Amino acid sequence: MAARINHLAISSTEYALEGKFYERIFGLRQNTIRGAGFAITVGDGYMGININPRSAGRQAGFDHYGIQVDDVEDTLERMRQKYPECRTLKRPSNRPFAGLSTHDPDGNLFDLSQSNMENRGGIYEDGEWDQPRTVSHFALRTMNPERVAQFYMDVFDLKLLNEPTADGYRNLSDGRITMVLMPWIIDDFADTGICRPGPDHIGFKVESVDAVKEELEFAARQNPYFRTMPVGVNPEGEARQKLMQKCPFGHFQFADPDGVLLDISE
Amino acid sequence: MFAQLNHMAVISHQYPLLEKFYRSVFKFKNNARNDGEGSAVVGDGYVGLNILPRRDGYVGGFDHFGLAVDSIDTVLERMKKAHPNTKMVKRPSYRPFAAYSGNDPDGNVFDLAEKTGKNLKDVYAQQHEKGWGENGECQFWRFAIRTMNPELCAQFYADVFELQPANVPEDKEGYHLTDGRVTLSLMPWSIEGFEGMSIKRSGPDHIGIRVPDLDAFKKEVTRIAEKNSYLAPTPLGGSPEATTRKELLAKCALGKYQMGDPDGNWIDITDE
Numbered sequence: 001m002a003a004r005i006n007h008l009a010i011s012s013t014e015y016a017l018e019g020k021f022y023e024r025i026f027g028l029r030q031n032t033i034r035g036a037g038f039a040i041t042v043g044d045g046y047m048g049i050n051i052n053p054r055s056a057g058r059q060a061g062f063d064h065y066g067i068q069v070d071d072v073e074d075t076l077e078r079m080r081q082k083y084p085e086c087r088t089l090k091r092p093s094n095r096p097f098a099g100l101s102t103h104d105p106d107g108n109l110f111d112l113s114q115s116n117m118e119n120r121g122g123i124y125e126d127g128e129w130d131q132p133r134t135v136s137h138f139a140l141r142t143m144n145p146e147r148v149a150q151f152y153m154d155v156f157d158l159k160l161l162n163e164p165t166a167d168g169y170r171n172l173s174d175g176r177i178t179m180v181l182m183p184w185i186i187d188d189f190a191d192t193g194i195c196r197p198g199p200d201h202i203g204f205k206v207e208s209v210d211a212v213k214e215e216l217e218f219a220a221r222q223n224p225y226f227r228t229m230p231v232g233v234n235p236e237g238e239a240r241q242k243l244m245q246k247c248p249f250g251h252f253q254f255a256d257p258d259g260v261l262l263d264i265s266e
Numbered sequence: 267m268f269a270q271l272n273h274m275a276v277i278s279h280q281y282p283l284l285e286k287f288y289r290s291v292f293k294f295k296n297n298a299r300n301d302g303e304g305s306a307v308v309g310d311g312y313v314g315l316n317i318l319p320r321r322d323g324y325v326g327g328f329d330h331f332g333l334a335v336d337s338i339d340t341v342l343e344r345m346k347k348a349h350p351n352t353k354m355v356k357r358p359s360y361r362p363f364a365a366y367s368g369n370d371p372d373g374n375v376f377d378l379a380e381k382t383g384k385n386l387k388d389v390y391a392q393q394h395e396k397g398w399g400e401n402g403e404c405q406f407w408r409f410a411i412r413t414m415n416p417e418l419c420a421q422f423y424a425d426v427f428e429l430q431p432a433n434v435p436e437d438k439e440g441y442h443l444t445d446g447r448v449t450l451s452l453m454p455w456s457i458e459g460f461e462g463m464s465i466k467r468s469g470p471d472h473i474g475i476r477v478p479d480l481d482a483f484k485k486e487v488t489r490i491a492e493k494n495s496y497l498a499p500t501p502l503g504g505s506p507e508a509t510t511r512k513e514l515l516a517k518c519a520l521g522k523y524q525m526g527d528p529d530g531n532w533i534d535i536t537d538e
Contacts, residue, residue: 013279013326013529056500056530057511058466060279060326089457089465092507103457107414107468143373186353186369194355195324196469197373231322236358240323255322258279 003075003156005177007066007111007124008138008202009050011058012258015040017225018051021256024219024226025212026133026204031126045129046176049202062199062260065138065179066111067156068124072100075112078155086151088112104151106142108198133212136265137171137178137203137249141195145170145181152179167246178203180247191239201244201253201261209252209264216254229255268340269427271448273332273363273377274409274473275316277324278529281306284317287497287528290490292404292475313406313448314363315473328470328531331409331450332363332377333427341368341378344426352422354378370422372413374469408474408520408534410451412466416440419452434520442520449474453518462510472532474521480537484523500526 012018019040022028028042028049039052054060069075079086079102088102091111100112113124142148149170152158158172158179168183184197206212219226231254232241244253250263278284285306288294294308294315306317320326335341345352345368354368357377364377413419420441423429429443429450440453455468477483491498502524503512515524521536 052464054326054530055464055508055511056502056526057472057515057532058327058464058530059469060320061324063467064465087457089461092462101457101460101465107455109457109465109467184373186355186367186375189367190355191358193318193321193324194330194367194375196329196375198325198467198469201323229322237322240321244323259320259322259324261323 002070003158003174004046004068005065005138005158005174005179006047006068007050007113008047008135009052009063009065009111010258010260011052011054011060011063012260013054013060014258015051015053018256018258018260021226022049022051025215026206027131028133029126029129041124043124043126044131044134047135048124049135060258062138062202064109064111064199066113067174068113068115069156070115072112072114075155082154083151104142104148106144106148106197108140108142108148132207134205135177135202136205137180137247137263139180139182139200139203139247139263141182141184141197141200143184143197145183149181162248169246169248171248178249180249182247188243189239192236192243193240195240201247201250201263203247203249203263203265206264206266209266212264213252226257228257229259231255231261267428267445269333269335269429269445270312270381271331271409271429271445271450272313272334273316273379274313274406275318275329275331275377276529276531277318277320277326277329279320279326280529281317281319283496283528288315288317290494290497291487291499292477294404310405315406316363326529328409328473330367330375330377330470332379333445334379334381335427336381338366338378338380341426348425349422370413370419372415372419372468374411374413374419403478405476406448406473407476407536408449408451408472410453410471410473410518410534412453412455412468412471414455414468416452416454423450423452438520439518449520451518451520459514463507463514464511471518472515472524472534474519474534474536476521477535477537480522480535483535483537487525497528500528500530502526502532 022042030042039050042049088100103109152172161171161173170181172179232238251265253263255261288308296308308315354366357364366378432442432444432449434442443450503509515532519534521534523535525533
């Protein structure tokens with residue numbers, strides 16, 4: 001089983017601006033072949049990020065992720081054998097990544113794709129390239145991280161990178177991208193607003209954290225719409241930032257203009 | 267009743283606009299004592315809706331609800347006894363409603379206050395002091411959640427908060443509990459329910475508001491939107507996916523008419 005975590009999705013009322021932000025700050029490439037009326041898709045040569053216009057009834061924020069496999073039938077069989085409660089749904093044909101969508105035992109939603117599926121397109125069929133700033137990890141807060149980690153190991157052969165910590169964190173890898181599973185416990189939010197379980201933040205590996213910081217300042221002066229949402233600026237914000245800093249992979253935390261948490265390291 | 271479901275919360279990047287929307291379209295009242303720096307709060311004399319500025323790391327949309335109870339100690343005791351996998355945490359004292367927050371077995375978050383608690387501020391204090399009567403027009407009547415284990419969650423709210431089964435049509439999926447005035451709907455989250463559209467994660471789905479006269483309400487919504495287009499509801503339906511979403515909402519709605527606020531948050535309207 002070869003599984004690649006190569007899709008993330010954000011839902012935003014400012015989806016066009018978000019696309020520009022990720023292009024500008026991280027050098028992600030936008031696929032411009034798709035019509036202007038669709039979601040924006042940007043990529044780093046391995047990971048594609050869909051920035052979907054928030055539609056009525058949907059939540060805004062970091063929404064879901066996607067996994068590409070070499071044999072989707074094998075994946076589905078593994079799920080049926082060990083996790084029959086995890087159901088699968090075929091997606092409408094206009095999706096550039098997802099042939100199917102499914103969920104883990106805690107209900108965390110993810111897309112499932114196979115490289116030769118008929119509905120793939122856009123950034124996901126543009127080939128691979130190297131660039132200095134790339135997605136390195138993403139984090140989920142979930143009710144039962146141990147069981148969820150076992151699901152991804154059993155179904156996708158993701159590798160556990162760490163001995164589970166006292167905090168219950170589990171880090172899984174596809175060989176390039178790390179999925180950080182963090183326990184969702186309401187006590188952790190004692191001094192801040194409570195975020196419900198689900199996707200938490202996206203991490204990037206960059207050539208220089210200082211260079212990114214400088215570019216964030218420069219970009220915001222150049223174009224005020226690129227101003228990031230402040231992180232850690234009051235007692236509740238500090239508490240929220242400390243919680244995020246428990247993730248073992250990031251060194252500098254900030255948020256994109258829509259408030260999606262980002263974490264960068266060298 | 268032991269518990270009153272009298273708090274709802276929505277997170278928005280344009281929270282002052284939503285306050286204007288709920289005040290103008292539904293005639294809910296805000297609190298003149300609002301400090302202008304924090305969230306906006308509007309109320310109908312029983313339920314308060316906190317409209318929270320979206321901060322870093324939070325998702326936009328309906329976020330949680332809250333209950334005012336006779337005794338938080340009793341709630342804690344019942345949670346420990348019957349549902350040990352649920353928890354409660356004390357909240358910062360400047361919250362206008364919540365003294366504590368808790369989670370049900372599926373991780374759905376609710377705030378808790380005592381009916382006579384010190385944390386009751388803003389519209390919640392005014393409602394409690396009875397200095398602010400009901401407006402006689404629009405009322406919040408429902409908070410609906412899609413969740414993985416609705417039966418287990420329904421049992422939790424019945425055991426801990428003494429919510430009672432609500433009288434709803436048999437063909438409506440899920441479990442519907444009431445505090446005597448407001449209904450908490452726990453609907454099953456199943457990925458198969460999202461065929462032909464984007465998949466919405468589990469969690470709060472929509473709220474319900476009762477209006478005195480639906481036709482008059484629709485005319486008023488149109489009048490306001492024509493006067494100030496920023497206060498226009500988000501259209502539901504249109505493209506195939508949007509129409510499928512609209513049908514999903516209609517299927518689980520208990521009201522007669524469904525709409526979206528300017529952020530796209532779903533609202534189920536009835537005049538019954």
